[in-house]
Amino acid sequence: MTGFKFPELEQLERIIEQFGDRAQTEIIERIRYKGREFPIHCITLGSTSPDAPVLAFFGGVHGLEKIGSEVILTYMQTLSQLLHWDEELLARLEKSRLVFVPIVNPVGVCFGTRSNGNGVDLMRNSPVEGIGATRLYSGQRITPRLPWYRGDASSMEKEALALCRVVDQHLFNSPLSIALDLHSGFGIKDRLWFPYASRKTPFHFIAETLALKELFDRCYPHHIYKIEPTCQEYVINGDLWDHLFDEFMRRVPNQQLFLPLTLEMGSWIWLRKSPMHLFSRHGLFHPLLPHRMQRVFRRHFMLFDFLHRSLLSPDKWTRLQEQQKAGYQKMASGLWYE
Numbered sequence: 001m002t003g004f005k006f007p008e009l010e011q012l013e014r015i016i017e018q019f020g021d022r023a024q025t026e027i028i029e030r031i032r033y034k035g036r037e038f039p040i041h042c043i044t045l046g047s048t049s050p051d052a053p054v055l056a057f058f059g060g061v062h063g064l065e066k067i068g069s070e071v072i073l074t075y076m077q078t079l080s081q082l083l084h085w086d087e088e089l090l091a092r093l094e095k096s097r098l099v100f101v102p103i104v105n106p107v108g109v110c111f112g113t114r115s116n117g118n119g120v121d122l123m124r125n126s127p128v129e130g131i132g133a134t135r136l137y138s139g140q141r142i143t144p145r146l147p148w149y150r151g152d153a154s155s156m157e158k159e160a161l162a163l164c165r166v167v168d169q170h171l172f173n174s175p176l177s178i179a180l181d182l183h184s185g186f187g188i189k190d191r192l193w194f195p196y197a198s199r200k201t202p203f204h205f206i207a208e209t210l211a212l213k214e215l216f217d218r219c220y221p222h223h224i225y226k227i228e229p230t231c232q233e234y235v236i237n238g239d240l241w242d243h244l245f246d247e248f249m250r251r252v253p254n255q256q257l258f259l260p261l262t263l264e265m266g267s268w269i270w271l272r273k274s275p276m277h278l279f280s281r282h283g284l285f286h287p288l289l290p291h292r293m294q295r296v297f298r299r300h301f302m303l304f305d306f307l308h309r310s311l312l313s314p315d316k317w318t319r320l321q322e323q324q325k326a327g328y329q330k331m332a333s334g335l336w337y338e
Contacts, residue, residue, distance in 0.1 A: 004036035006110040008060070008069050008103055012041060015073065018080040019043065029162035031107055033117035038106035040162050044170070045079065045100075046093035053311035054170050054177040056099035057304075058163060061122050061181060061240075063108015063115070067265060067296060068182030072102040074297040075304055096311055099170045105159050116159055119144025120151035123183075123236075125160045126243030127153070130198040130235045139237035150238045160240055167244050175256050176314055178307055181241065184265040190224050192303075193262040197230035197239035202337060204249060205259060207328035210335070211317035212259075216306060224299065229336055230262065257318055261307075263300065 016025050022045065029040040046052065057075070059068035079098075082089050103109050107117040115121050124139035133139065139150045151157055156164075171177035195203040203209075213227045230239070241260040248258045310317065320328065 004038060004110070006106075008066060008073065008109055009038075009106060011073050012076075012102060015076045015080055016041070016043060018077075019045070019083070022083050024048075028101070028166060029158050031117065031158060033107045038110065040101065040104065040106060040159065042166050043076070043100045044097055045083075046097040047095060048097070050173050051175060052095060052097045053314070054097045054099060054174040055304075055308050055311055056101070056166070056171055056177065056179045058101050058104055058179065058181040060103040060105050060109045061159075061163070062183060062185075063105045063111065063113050065114075065182075065184045066109045066112075067184045068263075069102045069109055071182055071265075071297060071300055072100060075301060076100055076102065078301070092308065092312060096308065097170065097174075098308070099166065101163060101166055104163055114147065115144070115149065116157055118151065118157060119149055120157050121148050121238075122157060122160050122163075123240055124148055124150040124238035125156050126238045126240050127156075128198045128238055128242045128246065130237040130239075131200070133198065133235045133237045135234075138235065163240065164244060164247075171258055172248055172252055172256075176311055176318065177256075177258050178311060179241070179244075179258075179260045180304075180307065181260070181262045182265070183262060189226050189266045190299075191233075191262075191264040191266065192225045192227045193230040193233075193264055194227075195229065195239075195245050195260060196242050197234075197236050198242045200229075200231045200235065200337065202329070202332060203229075203245065205257060206332045207320055207325045208257060208318055209259065210328045210332045211320060211324075212310060215310065215317055219306065220302065223302070225303070232336060263303070265296065 016023065019025075024044045026042050027039045028042045031038040031040065057072045059072040060066060061068075079089070105116050105122055107113070108115060121139065130138055136146070137148050139148050140146060141150050141153065143149065167179065171179060194209055216223065216227075241262065245258065245260055252258070
């Protein structure tokens with residue numbers, strides 16, 4: 001069994017070298033495919049205290065949408081340089097932890113496939129059953145030869161289980177945590193999605209989510225994101241974040257807060273600007289021209305910084321009085337569920 005390198009993995013390994021002993025690095029799984037071995041890396045920066053708030057980044061769940069991995073790697077590259085001189089960042093990291101799994105599906109990223117090496121769509125791979133999720137894209141168990149294959153109902157794929165272990169270890173053990181999973185390919189507008197993807201009902205932290213959205217809107221009134229529950233756009237089976245959130249609610253004390261977000265980069269705008277994208281494997285999910293890639297690499301750092309700051313100053317959105325919470329729940333119902 002031999003290791004196999006591809007550009008995103010090589011870039012990640014260079015960044016790990018640059019971090020040196022400032023980061024903790026672990027290979028959380030090794031994926032074997034056609035006589036080759038592909039590692040899944042998890043990198044953590046900052047406090048090791050169990051009380052530290054955590055912001056975690058995940059990319060490359062769908063290998064064809066590798067722009068998510070590349071955005072995270074670019075952000076990690078920036079952090080590796082800021083750590084040498086930015087005292088404000090160093091002070092933040094003394095009180096918080098950043099977690100990165102930039103290439104969840106290394107086989108998919110390497111070979112440009114949505115699924116993993118077993119033909120499984122990892123974002124349809126959990127045991128969660130969607131309510132009214134009957135379309136093919138909602139997830140199917142007919143055959144891996146069709147897209148959106150969910151895999152065997154009796155077990156989850158190694159890549160999905162590795163992601164779940166990271167969330168269990170780093171986010172479930174924190175009093176306040178946010179996960180950001182980067183994807184591309186839906187619509188012409190960048191979206192920030194939150195649970196649920198499996199049902200059209202508000203999730204437990206809907207009041208806090210709306211409070212955080214209002215804070216973001218006030219601070220950055222010209223931001224580019226449409227913030228909404230995933231179910232506003234479609235309902236699917238097997239969503240990993242629904243599965244993890246439901247597991248969190250079963251196991252974790254009420255005083256903790258876990259917010260899983262998905263950044264869905266609207267890649268159709270790249271197609272609209274250049275129909276030649278239709279003739280590329282990555283064209284519907286990835287900007288092809290260098291200047292467009294650089295623009296995508298730049299545009300989300302403001303969001304990353306805001307989420308990090310929101311964890312360190314949580315009073316305005318997590319510590320809601322009973323009357324405030326009821327008001328936000330009512331507003332969220334009118335905004336997203338009616």
